[in-house]
Amino acid sequence: MACPHLEYRESDGDRAFDTARAFCTVADEFVQPVHADICTERYGLDPESDCEIFRDHAGLDWDE
Numbered sequence: 001m002a003c004p005h006l007e008y009r010e011s012d013g014d015r016a017f018d019t020a021r022a023f024c025t026v027a028d029e030f031v032q033p034v035h036a037d038i039c040t041e042r043y044g045l046d047p048e049s050d051c052e053i054f055r056d057h058a059g060l061d062w063d064e
Contacts, residue, residue, distance in 0.1 A: 001041075001047075001048075002040050002041055002047070003038075003040070003047035003051065003054055005024055005025045005047075005057070006022060006024060006031075006036060006039040006040070007022075007023045007025060008020035008021065008022060008023065009021055009023045012030070022036035022039065024039070024053055026053050026054070026057045027053050031053075038050050038051045039051065039054075048060070
């Protein structure tokens with residue numbers, strides 16, 4: 001399941017971007033493209049098991 005907390009935004013409210021950027025609604029900040037790879041399950045990654053932001057928000061420990 002792709003992360004439900006990931007959005008792509010075309011601006012930060014003050015300036016427009018040429019290309020939409022990955023924004024994490026839990027962290028309330030833009031994330032690096034490599035982090036968005038986790039969110040979109042690229043390369044076999046999974047937000048529930050590989051993303052510290054997702055896991056913290058869900059109350060999951062790393063040893064689960």
